[in-house]
Amino acid sequence: MQRVTSTAHRPLLSSPSVTHIERLPARAGTRVSWPAWASPAVVAACRARGISEPWAHQAAAASLAFDGEHVVLATGTGSGKSLGYQLPVLTRLLDDPRATALYIAPAKALAADQLRAVAGFGLPDVRPATYDGDTAREERDWIRQHSRFVLTNPDMLHHGMLPGHERWATFLRRLSYVVIDECHAYRGVFGSHVAHVLRRLRRLAARYGGKPTFILASATSGDPADTASRLVGVPVTAITEDTSPRGATTFALWEPPLLEVDEGLPQVRRSALRETADLLTDAVVSGTRTLAFIRSRRGAEVVAAVTRRQLDEAVPGLGDRVAAYRAGYLKEDRREIERQLLTGELLGLASTNALELGVDLVGLDAVLICGYPGTRASLWQQAGRAGRAGEPATAVLIARDDPLDTYLVHHPSALFGRPVEATVLDPGNPYVLGPQLCCAASEAPLSTADLALFGSGAQAAVDGLSEAGVLRRRPTGWYWTHKGRPDVDLRGTGGAPVQVVESSTGRLLGTVDAGSSHVMLHTGAVYLHQGVTFVVDDLDLEDAVALVHQEEPDWSTHARDVTDLSVVSVRSYVDAGPVGLFLGEVDVTNQVVSYQRRRLGSGEVIDTRPLDLPPRELRTVAVWFTVSPRAMEAAGVEPPDFPGALHAAEHAAIGLLPLMATCDRWDIGGLSTANHPDTEAPTVFVYDGHPGGAGFAERAYETAAAWLGATRDAIAACGCETGCPSCVQSPKCGNGNNPLHKPGAVAVLDAVLAALSVAALPVAADPSPDLSPQAAAALP
Structure with a gap:
């Protein structure tokens, strides 16, 4: 694989493994003059770095922010969004020697990258510094007292800065700008938590006299202005026209070849990991600087190891120019790998999506994407890592041996020419709102005036928290009643690493x-x-x-686990004859019970060894429906097709739930079975993937007829024959999207809807319901 302009690039594109080539034309850029308000020192530093003038979208966003208007800059990868916020922030810090600014990124690597960029301006009075979990204790006091541009992440803001706001009083009083980078990463329950962390920040800054302007940077998304406004809690103006130049991009869809097997055995395809390693090897040999995105940490290590071995066999020592990158590396190792990639010492890197976000990877020629990353937004974010500074680029999506990936590489219209997904978050979710109000009250008593900051559901939430004894109402406001701080995990990682x-x-x-x-x-x-x-x-x-x-x-290991779901209690139900609709608490239990050792190369199973690890249990809230076997058969679904029909209906129902509940499909889990022991019937469960529930299953139950009707219509209207990502396939299926029976799913949902149409269904609640007793009980 070579640069797009090289004739040696043709063998890649003519390979029989390529199912489609999409050619995206080059785009010229539009520059404008520097804004009159821009600091001469900042402009001079930009010119010294080769930036003669800003792109039009950079100047537009910067000018809005300089005038005090909250703005989100939502343009493509590599479009120079950083300058859009650096220009007004650095100008303000130089114009007002007392002003401060805060930069928030979802990943430490991104904050470290921005620190390098800001330090590169050579403005000593700014004193930028990162403040995160890697910051040494002895450095933290200096940063609080002297840094005027602090770069952090939402976790450190939540756990460290806001609870200790008295020590940050001077910084907060002078806070002029808050930059929220890669804001599209704040989705689902995580994004809803971060939305309240930012409201807590606004509240405490106002307490000390600060009123910052928010500048957000985002990859292209479905509705960036609305998403940014819900995230920050104030109206935000969007700048979406990308005026930066873009080199021609060649995007290839790649399906690994079938392997030769003995007669009578089912055919399988060559693994996507092996194909990616081979393509990365070819790229490095040809001098093409390439980043390979791998879905798992183990996969990233495997691809890097195989590539290094193949390179050393071809040219001894060449393997040293390839590395792996993933979460879990020590800070020093991560920074060194980033440095080597930026300087060109590394020609190839196999990374998880840890590098999907905006670390400035200048000079990459190609990107390999091993397996569809789950959303079109992520796909384009990863592909956009190549071809910076107007240079041509190559991107290749290598399909895994999975129905979803197979469908995509044979149906390019599902990827190209379609808008990316909107970022979904819901600050009004009472399961998020309640704990965050507890955090706010522990930082400073909540006044009645404060409640408006947290949305229309805040009053009902504090009333519920007061009844539960978590907060205490006094004339001056609501007080946190416990000695320690509330234990709220923004990301739901499940404990210490x-x-x-x-x-x-x-x-x-x-x-x-x-x-x-x-x-x-x-x-x-x-x-x-x-x-x-x-x-x-x-x-x-x-x-x-x-x-x-x-x-x-000479072997690898593969853990084997079992997942079980049991019904704990039923809160509400609808008896619709052969169909039942339920809402209640469930226990989802997962346990790693054994592991296989498999021979390297052949994949032969050597043995299976038992493990004695404790089960992990998630108690959450689920909605589920049952259908009697007789009703299934009456609908035309034969018993052998029960599992596939229910599985397909489960996937589609999860995919359509965001229409009814403000959630992300990664916030939801599901299970379907032809005969569940607790229901003694064919059953489909959809549950909140968060301890105690997150309100999504409740919303599904309240809107069951509309939700399941939309699910049925989406499946039936899809033009595919056997199921595709647009209807019944799921990017997060743990069973490899097997079995699936699309016609059976339509028949099952028809039977469910027909039965529910004559039953007394629950009335849909307001999207921001009062905090229920169950929700209050789940709070810290």
Whole structure:
């Protein structure tokens, strides 16, 4: 694979594995004069860095922000959004030596990248500094007292800065700008939590006299002005016309070839990981600077290791120019890899989506995307990492052996020429609002005037929290009643990360989040770290430490788990004869029970070894419907097709629920079965993927007829024959989208809707219902 302008690029595009080539034409840029208000020192620094004049969209956003208007700059990857906020922020900091600014990014790597960029302006009075979990304790006091441009993330703002706001009083009083970078990353329940963290920030800044202007930067999204307004809580103006130049992009869809197998055995395709490693190898050999996005951390390590080995076999030492990048690396390792990629020391990098966000990766020629990332927004964000500064680029989507990926590479219209998804978040969600009001009250008593800041549901929420004894009402407001701070996890990671330590040396290799530790760090697991293979000796869950030793086994490990769902209680139900509709609490239990050792190369299973790990239980809220077997057969669904029909209906129902509840499909889980032990009938469950529930299942129950009707219509109206991502396939299916029976799903939903049409359905509630007793009980 070569640069687009090279004739050596043609063999890639003529490969029989390429199912479609989309050519996106080059686009000229539009420059404008520097705004008259811009600081001469900032303009001079930009010119010294090769920026003669700003792009029109940069100047438009910067001028709105300079005039005090909240603005979101939503343009393509590599369009120079950073200058849109750097120009007004740095100008203000230079014009007013007392002013301060806050930059918030969803990832540490992005904040570190912006620190390099701001420091590169050479403006000593600004004193930029990152303030995050990696910041040494001795540096934090200096930053609070002296830094005028603090770069952080929502987690540190939530856990560190806002609870300790008295120590940040001077900074907050002088706060002029708040920059929220990559704001499209704040979606679902996480985004709803961050929305209230920003409201808490606005509240405390006003308490000390500060009234900052918000500047948001976003990848292209369905409705950036509305999304940004809901995130910040104030009206936001959107700048969406991208006036930066863009080189021609060649986007190829790639389907790995079928493998030769013995007669009588089912055919399988070559793995997407192996194909990606081969393409990355070819790219590095040809001098093409390439970033490969891999869906899993283990996959990123495997692709990097295979690529290095193949390169060293071809040209000894060339493998050193390829690395892996993922969450869990130590800060020093991450920064070094980023530096090597920026300087060109690395020609190839296999990364998880940790590099999907706006780290400035100048000079990349190509991007490989191993498996559809789940949304068109992510796909274009990843593809946009190549071809910066107007240079031509290549992007390749390599399909996994999965029905969803297979469909996409054979139906390019599902990807190209369609708008990206809107970012979904709901600050009014009472399961988010209640805990966040507790956080606000613990920082400073909540007054009646404060409640308007948190939305129309805040009054009902504090009343419910007061009844539950969590808050206490006094003449001066609502007070937090406990000694410690509320324990609210913004991201739902499930606890402290597990440290990976080399047994013989005590060296800390990295960390793995608690939610992934059972799969990645069980005893006997093969753990890859920057191309070096380790085997886990012991996983100590109590101390959150995994001890490993270096080894080169000729096998890999694959954890096997089981998931079960049991009904705890029923809050409400509708008896519709052969159909039942229910709302209640459920326990979703997942347990890693064993692991397979598989021979490298052949994939032959050597053995299966048991594991003794504790189950993980999620108590949450679910909506579910049952259909009697007789009604299924009467609808034309035969018993062998029960699982596929119910599974397809489950997927489509999850995909359509955001129409009724302000949620993201990644916030929702589902399970379907031809005979559930608690219901003794064919059943489809849809549940909130958050402890205690998040309100989505309740909304689904309240709008069941409309929700399931829209689901049925979406499946029936889709022009595909057997199911596709537009109807019954899911990007997050743990069973590889198998089995699915599209006609059966329509028949099942017809039967459900017919029965519910004559039953007494619940009346749809207001989108922001009062805090229920169950929701209050789930609060900290």
